[in-house]
Amino acid sequence: MDWTPYIAGVGIGVLSWVAFLLSNKPLGCSTAYTRTSGMIERIFRGKKTDEKPYYQTFAPLVDWEWMLVAGVVLGAFVASVMLGGFSFEWVPTLFGDTFGYDTGLRLAVALVGGILMGLGSRWAGGGARAATGSAVPSACDIRLDCRCRLFCVGYCDSVPSLRGGAVVRRK
């Protein structure tokens, strides 16, 4: 039996304790991307970017969550290099075998998926909460199985602690 998924799960769980204790934060990622887009937009539009209502609430700056995402990139890089799994791959094999190894097609599909995911995250109030919602109406995606979504994605946020479902503050 392969125990690595469970070991990784325990590690992430303990990490959520550490994040709460040391930083009073849940492990969440999605807003970091929005802040990044604001930073990019600011290069072209200057201070007009900051006038948007959204950015007045979620300012486009480097915060704890942004650094977390940057850390995830480095952490996965180091782990993959150490374990010998690092490799550049533009089109994943499952996608390539199904739709062809066309980088342009993959990029276009990813762009559509990314836009929808970004919209859904913001609409639902966070990536983890959006994932919870997606468990309910998963029939909208005919390639998916709703049971799988219910457990795999939905349950993630049903406990208001692991990810973005709650903000925890020390007394």
Place this chain on the structure above:
Amino acid sequence: MFEHLHENTRLQLVIGFLIGCCFGGFLYIGGGVTEYNVILGQLLLTDFTVIKVMLTAVVVGGMIGIYAMKSKGIIELHPKPGSIGSTVIGGIIFGMGFAILGYCPGTVAGAVGHGGPLMPSSAVSPASSSVQASLRRPTPPPSMRRFFPKGGSFGS
């Protein structure tokens, strides 16, 4: 106990980065949950690695750790405002995007880290969020308000 840490903004950035490093490492070693094939395998019910990692993390992180700390009075939960309507609608949109892209916002960062499928995805996600951010109002449109009895403001 850690209030002085919470107030130290610069140190918090370092802590966030270090926690992210560990997070990325665990995501990668967890049987490859930063892999497109593994994530899609879960959605297609051919590979159950993702559910093993997530449920273990939820049980250890949430059910045991967070609630133990809560019961001891060390921390206090502050659920964010929202509603079933906004969560369901956002979830439908997110779910479609998640399946089409093949990553969630966290795993896409890990995928970039191991040189993994679709380096461009790192640029895609910020672009996607900017669509929402470009909307003038920070709350759902009036026509959708009836779905948001408790507000439905956008959050993290």
